[in-house]
Amino acid sequence: xAPILEVEHLSKSFKTFKAVDDLSFAIRRGEVYGFLGQNGAxxxxxxxxxxxxxxxxxxxxxxxxSEFNNSRRHLLxxxxxxIERPDMYGYLSGWENLKIFAALSGSSIPAARxxxxxxxxxxxxxxxxxxxxxxxxxxxxxxxxxxxxxQPDLLILDEPTNGLDPQGIAEMRALIIxxxxxxxxxxxxxxxxxxxxxxxxxxxxxxxxxxxxSEGPVQQLLNxxxxxxxxxxxxxxxxxxxxxxxxxxxxxxxxxxxxxxxxMNPAHTPALNKWLVDAGAQVQSISSKHSFETYFLNxxxxxxxxxxxx
Amino acid sequence: MIQLLRIELYKIFKRPRTYIxxxxxxxxxxxxxxxxxxxxxxxxxxxxxxINEQFDIHGNILNGYLVAYIILQSLxxxxxxxxxxxxxxxxxxxxxxxxxxxxxxxPVSRSQLVLxxxxxxxxxxxxxxxxxxxxxxxxxxxxxxxxxxINLKSDAFVMLLQGDVMWRYAAAFLFAILAMxxxxxxxxxxxxxxxxxxxxxxxxxxxxxxxxxxxNLELPLFNLIKPYLFTTHMIGWKGFFDDPVPxxxxxxxxxxxxxxxxxxxxxxxxxxxKKDIRS
Numbered sequence: 001x002a003p004i005l006e007v008e009h010l011s012k013s014f015k016t017f018k019a020v021d022d023l024s025f026a027i028r029r030g031e032v033y034g035f036l037g038q039n040g041a042x043x044x045x046x047x048x049x050x051x052x053x054x055x056x057x058x059x060x061x062x063x064x065x066s067e068f069n070n071s072r073r074h075l076l077x078x079x080x081x082x083i084e085r086p087d088m089y090g091y092l093s094g095w096e097n098l099k100i101f102a103a104l105s106g107s108s109i110p111a112a113r114x115x116x117x118x119x120x121x122x123x124x125x126x127x128x129x130x131x132x133x134x135x136x137x138x139x140x141x142x143x144x145x146x147x148x149x150x151q152p153d154l155l156i157l158d159e160p161t162n163g164l165d166p167q168g169i170a171e172m173r174a175l176i177i178x179x180x181x182x183x184x185x186x187x188x189x190x191x192x193x194x195x196x197x198x199x200x201x202x203x204x205x206x207x208x209x210x211x212x213x214s215e216g217p218v219q220q221l222l223n224x225x226x227x228x229x230x231x232x233x234x235x236x237x238x239x240x241x242x243x244x245x246x247x248x249x250x251x252x253x254x255x256x257x258x259x260x261x262x263x264m265n266p267a268h269t270p271a272l273n274k275w276l277v278d279a280g281a282q283v284q285s286i287s288s289k290h291s292f293e294t295y296f297l298n299x300x301x302x303x304x305x306x307x308x309x310x
Numbered sequence: 311m312i313q314l315l316r317i318e319l320y321k322i323f324k325r326p327r328t329y330i331x332x333x334x335x336x337x338x339x340x341x342x343x344x345x346x347x348x349x350x351x352x353x354x355x356x357x358x359x360x361i362n363e364q365f366d367i368h369g370n371i372l373n374g375y376l377v378a379y380i381i382l383q384s385l386x387x388x389x390x391x392x393x394x395x396x397x398x399x400x401x402x403x404x405x406x407x408x409x410x411x412x413x414x415x416x417p418v419s420r421s422q423l424v425l426x427x428x429x430x431x432x433x434x435x436x437x438x439x440x441x442x443x444x445x446x447x448x449x450x451x452x453x454x455x456x457x458x459x460i461n462l463k464s465d466a467f468v469m470l471l472q473g474d475v476m477w478r479y480a481a482a483f484l485f486a487i488l489a490m491x492x493x494x495x496x497x498x499x500x501x502x503x504x505x506x507x508x509x510x511x512x513x514x515x516x517x518x519x520x521x522x523x524x525x526n527l528e529l530p531l532f533n534l535i536k537p538y539l540f541t542t543h544m545i546g547w548k549g550f551f552d553d554p555v556p557x558x559x560x561x562x563x564x565x566x567x568x569x570x571x572x573x574x575x576x577x578x579x580x581x582x583x584k585k586d587i588r589s
Contacts, residue, residue: 014586051415053587073417081415087408091325100317106417146412 002065004029004154004186005050010059012045012210019045021210023059027188027203029153032180034201034218035190042210043190044084047158050188051081064153077106080152082160086143090132094123094142097131098149105150117145120183121175137168144175148185155179157189161196169196176200198222227288229262229269230255234282242279248272258284311422318430322396328434331392332441338388339445342381343453346372350454357462367460374451375459375475379551381446382482386545389486390493390518391511392438397431397497398510401582405505405589414587424498424579431494439487447479461551468553478555482547485560489544492567493518495574496540502582505589540570 003026012020020042027033037043048054050061052072061068063075088097098118102109118124121141131139140160147155160176161169177200179185191197197204198218206213206221214221233239235258243252243260251262262272266288276283322328346353350372358367401424404410413423459475461468470478493514500510521541524532536542546563549556 048411048587053411053414055584055586073419076415076417079415083411083415085408087412089321089407089409092321096324100321101412101416103313103317104413104416104418143412 001029002062003027004064005188006062006065007046007050008060008062010046010049010061011057012042012049012054013057018210020049020056023207023210023212025205025212025215027154027186029186030180030184031203032176032187032189032201034197034204035188035207036192036194036197036204037190037207038192041192041207043192043207044158045210046207047081047083047156047188047190050156051079051083052076053083073106077150078153079156080147080150080154081156081158082140082143082147083156083158085163086139086146088131088139088142088146091130093128093130094118094134094138095127097142098127098146101146102149107150109149113151114145114149117149120148120178121145122171135168136163137165137171140164140168140172141175144179148179148183153186155185155187157187159190159192161191161193173199194222224265224267225263227264227266229264229266229272229286229288231260231262231272231276231286232284233258233260233276234284236281239276239279239281246275248275311426314418314422314426315429318426319433322430322434328396331395331438334388334392335385335438335442336445338385339381339442339449342384343377343450346377346380347453350377358460361467370455370457371460372454373457373459373472374447374454375457375470375472375479377450377454378447378479379459379461381450382442382486382547385442385446387519387522389438389442389490391515393431393435393490393493394497394511394514396434397494398501398514399507400427400431400498401501402504402510403501403507405587406507408589410589411587420583421579424502424575424582428495428498428575428578431498432491435490435494436487439483439490442486443479443483459551468551470551470553478550482550485547485550485564488564488567489540489547492540492544492571492574495571495578499574499578499581502578502585538566540567543567 005027007026008024010020010023011018023042023046025033035043035046045054049056050068052068063078066075068075089100092100095114095118098114102114115124118127121144123138123141123145126134126138131142134142140163144155144157144160147157157176161172164172173196176187176189180187180200187200189197189200201218203216204218204221205215240254243249248262251264253261253263255261264272269286269288273283273286354372354376358371361367401410404413414420456472458472459470461470496517497510497514500513501507504510518541521539522544525536525539525542525545543563543566546560546567549560549563
């Protein structure tokens with residue numbers, strides 16, 4: 001079966017700035033495909049090209065095996081999207097916005113379906129309120145309701161957690177997982193936060209300066225040995241001296257008085273803790289995080305990793 | 311396309327700012343009518359100073375027809391601004407709001423969207439001119455009554471019998487719709503270039519003001535280009551209050567305005583179909 005979205009050698013420049021550079025990837029039906037990159041990496045530009053909002057300089061985009069440029073209007077019927085902020089008509093109610101965009105979807109959508117999607121995104125009961133009175137999270141959820149009302153095969157969600165509070169982020173994440181698992185949607189989701197992608201995506205592509213850096217299943221790409229572990233102890237020169245000759249020496253970096261950073265598998269945390277205590281260290285905290293910054297710096301500075309594709 | 315137009319009109323008339331234009335027309339018209347009610351006779355005496363010495367004029371001269379004509383002359387520059395308020399916002403306002411990208415991720419052709427935006431602007435223009443007719447003409451007739459109409463010109467005056475005036479107003483308002491549609495088309499083109507509506511609205515006004523000045527300057531250099539400026543032809547409605555009516559000149563002005571409108575809309579479609587939506 002043809003990929004639901006296939007991009008081949010896509011390039012786009014804005015004057016002298018190369019936003020997307022010879023990018024190729026394919027999304028298969030049922031995947032939650034993470035699109036990861038820093039701000040300005042080319043994520044939104046790629047998504048906009050996939051939706052016909054921006055015209056590529058070169059390359060081709062196929063939806064369900066058909067060339068996008070040849071049948072844009074027909075193919076857009078099978079896509080729902082939120083690009084950047086889900087901006088809507090603030091002077092209209094959520095229901096009116098939903099009805100307007102549903103009417104433009106190219107198919108007749110019964111009111112029952114509109115109520116159903118409002119229910120799915122948790123906006124039932126607030127649909128008569130003006131959108132200008134909605135919180136950012138409610139707008140995001142209404143955006144998703146609009147995107148999925150016409151039952152598209154593919155949902156393209158550009159930074160859907162942007163501007164949300166922690167509770168909103170958690171709700172959005174749960175909604176995306178539900179859309180994939182319970183409603184069988186294929187989802188392309190972009191973020192500059194690795195953690196966000198890691199939570200929801202099955203596959204991911206890392207983009208940097210418009211170029212593909214890495215692509216593959218999330219769990220294989222995120223090598224647990226690269227996890228950043230920060231240890232805070234009461235500053236002690238003898239502990240530092242012991243560390244430099246210990247088995248941990250190959251992992252450790254000193255980042256400040258009493259602050260040590262390890263790149264290691266979180267599974268080793270208990271052993272590290274025991275070693276520190278046995279060595280007489282007064283451990284204040286040990287925390288592990290897979291920050292995008294460190295992962296990204298790792299992957300962009302390592303030329304071998306930079307070209308790995310799993 | 312009908313569905314798209316219905317949605318466009320729904321959006322326009324659900325938005326409070328749409329009604330600002332109708333309010334402004336009502337306010338300006340009412341101010342002039344009140345001024346004419348309180349001091350119209352002395353204004354008319356001053357305007358007819360030279361004529362009264364040579365002619366003996368009787369009857370209700372300060373009537374609804376004359377007041378409506380004075381109002382229309384006063385609104386020469388204002389109506390294009392009011393049209394630009396909506397037409398200039400059509401594409402740029404959607405871009406500014408962020409809804410343009412959501413609209414264009416739907417299976418809607420860009421050419422259709424431009425045409426629908428134009429038709430919606432046209433219908434808004436028609437309603438605005440009809441409203442102008444109601445408050446400027448019919449309200450003036452209610453307040454000042456009927457009578458023969460004096461059309462004061464710089465070098466002459468035309469006396470029109472009251473039974474011969476109403477059709478002239480109907481024709482003048484139809485011509486005004488055509489002229490304002492050209493403004494709407496130009497504003498829509500400027501709107502396609504911008505990502506916020508202030509730019510197109512100000513640009514439209516700037517162009518109208520500059521070209522109107524050029525159209526009125528009696529200098530040989532400008533006389534060469536005047537016949538090609540749409541602002542020269544926008545005041546063609548005044549021809550319906552001449553006797554005899556210069557039908558050939560009005561027809562020529564109408565054709566030029568239609569050509570301008572078609573060129574503006576075609577340019578909008580061509581440009582918008584190639585535009586990267588980055589807003």
